[in-house]
Amino acid sequence: xxxxxxxxxxxxxxxxxxxxxxxxxxxxxxxxxxxxxxxxxxxxxxxxxxxxxxxxxxxxxxxxxxxxxxxxxxxxxxxxxxxxxxxxxxxxxxxxxxxxxxxxxxxxxxxxxxxxxxxxxxxxxxxxxxxxxxx
Amino acid sequence: xxxxxxxxxxxxxxxxxxxxxxxxxxxxxxxxxxxxxxxxxxxxxxxxxxxxxxxxxxxxxxxxxxxxxxxxxx
Numbered sequence: 001x002x003x004x005x006x007x008x009x010x011x012x013x014x015x016x017x018x019x020x021x022x023x024x025x026x027x028x029x030x031x032x033x034x035x036x037x038x039x040x041x042x043x044x045x046x047x048x049x050x051x052x053x054x055x056x057x058x059x060x061x062x063x064x065x066x067x068x069x070x071x072x073x074x075x076x077x078x079x080x081x082x083x084x085x086x087x088x089x090x091x092x093x094x095x096x097x098x099x100x101x102x103x104x105x106x107x108x109x110x111x112x113x114x115x116x117x118x119x120x121x122x123x124x125x126x127x128x129x130x131x132x133x134x135x
Numbered sequence: 136x137x138x139x140x141x142x143x144x145x146x147x148x149x150x151x152x153x154x155x156x157x158x159x160x161x162x163x164x165x166x167x168x169x170x171x172x173x174x175x176x177x178x179x180x181x182x183x184x185x186x187x188x189x190x191x192x193x194x195x196x197x198x199x200x201x202x203x204x205x206x207x208x209x
Contacts, residue, residue, distance in 0.1 A: 038139075038141070074153070082145075084144065084148050085142060087145075129159065
């Protein structure tokens, strides 16, 4: 049961980010979101819909009683893909010593700030693979 | 700053997750099949043991009956 929490975390995160991007595109330049913008070709509403869609699929995976475990994994993979895009953006920002909006900071500063994004992607992957049988 | 490597890496990780899940599930399914087969073999062994005991009892009873038949017919 505890393995669900990281999936819930990602659902809420993507739901909030997606909703905010539909309202206003200012968040598109934040470090974890900017890397995801490549999948929507830089469109804020497009990315907002993609995030809401991924959150919806993961929510379905948690609530619908799928008979096969692989069906749950498949529905959570879009969410995992988006989390790894964010994590990739965080790694790139750490490596460059500069946030996605161009603000320069020491590498360790950005790493400490963006570490939760990287950690979430790893924990989510563990939850949908190793912890899949308990979903 | 964010090149094409980030989506590519994320895509590879997601595909790897799917492949890992598929292999893991297949292994689990095989494991379950092996367990079922082992249970079946155990059940058949026990059944065979019971049948052997019953056969031995029948043979002993048959010997007794044959002796009685011989005694009765003189």
